[in-house]
Amino acid sequence: MKEFRFSEAEVKARKVLDECGLIDPVNVPLHRIILGRKAFYEELPLERKEGEIVSVDGRSIITVNSNIQYEPKKRFVAAHELGHHEMHRNLKSIFSDTEEDLMNWYQAGPQELEANEFAAEFLMPTEVFYKFCEKRKFNPKIIHELADRFNVSKTAAILRFVKRGNHPVFIMFCKDNKMKWWKKSDDFFPFCELFQRDQPPPTGSVAYELFSSGKVYTGDESSQEIWKSDWFKMKDDEKDSIFFEYCLHAPSYNYTISIIWEK
Numbered sequence: 001m002k003e004f005r006f007s008e009a010e011v012k013a014r015k016v017l018d019e020c021g022l023i024d025p026v027n028v029p030l031h032r033i034i035l036g037r038k039a040f041y042e043e044l045p046l047e048r049k050e051g052e053i054v055s056v057d058g059r060s061i062i063t064v065n066s067n068i069q070y071e072p073k074k075r076f077v078a079a080h081e082l083g084h085h086e087m088h089r090n091l092k093s094i095f096s097d098t099e100e101d102l103m104n105w106y107q108a109g110p111q112e113l114e115a116n117e118f119a120a121e122f123l124m125p126t127e128v129f130y131k132f133c134e135k136r137k138f139n140p141k142i143i144h145e146l147a148d149r150f151n152v153s154k155t156a157a158i159l160r161f162v163k164r165g166n167h168p169v170f171i172m173f174c175k176d177n178k179m180k181w182w183k184k185s186d187d188f189f190p191f192c193e194l195f196q197r198d199q200p201p202p203t204g205s206v207a208y209e210l211f212s213s214g215k216v217y218t219g220d221e222s223s224q225e226i227w228k229s230d231w232f233k234m235k236d237d238e239k240d241s242i243f244f245e246y247c248l249h250a251p252s253y254n255y256t257i258s259i260i261w262e263k
C-alpha cells in the first residue's frame, strides 16, 4: 500500500472516524454522527449561507440550510461544520459558511481550509478512496463513479482526486469566466505560467470555450484533447504534446473546474 502523509485536519478526521468505529461512513447519516459528538444537528432555511455552527462550553449547534436540494452537498456542509466543531469550537464561537467559503480553497482563512480538508477525509477516507482508483486509467468517468461511491458532489470528488488519486492532474477553478485558483497533484510537474487571478482562461482551453460559447461536452466527449501549451509553459526546445481537459460546469454558480492531465 502507498504511503500517505496527512495534514492535521485529516488526522483529526481519521481520529473521529476511528472513535465512531467507522472505516467508511458512506451509509451512515451524518446527523447521527454529529449527535454522537456532542453537537446538535438541525436543518433550517438559511439566507445567503449554506451552514452555520454556534458553540458554547464545548457543545455546538450545527445548522444546515434546508433549501439545499442536492443531498451530497448537504452531507459535505454537515461534515465541514463537524470539522469546525471538532477543531475550532474553543477558538471561535460562530462560523457562518456561504457557498463562496465552501468553494474557496485558496484564500479562505486557515480554519475554512481545515474544515474542508476535514470534510474531504471524513467523507472520502484516503485508503478507501485510493483503493477505488487503483489499477485504473484516469478518465472523467472515474470522477462520476467516485461521486456516486462516496455520496459526494463531482466537485468534491475532483478535489479529492488531486490529493489522493492515482494519476497526476492539474485543476483550475474559474468563476464568471475568470481564473480564481488552481491545485495540482504532487507529481504533476508542468508549470501553468498563464495563471493570473481574475483573467479569463487561455483561449485554447475547454473552459474558455464553455464560457465563450456555452459548449458543454458530456459522455464520451467529456475528455477533450488540448495542447500542452494551451495551459502550460514549454521548455525552449520542447515539442508540443497532447493533453486532456475535462471541464465540469456548475451553472447555478457559474463556475467551472477543469481537470487537466497527460496520458
Ligand SMILES: [Zn+2]
Binding pocket: 080, 084, 095, 096, 097, 101, 111, 112, 115
Ligand atoms: Zn466553515
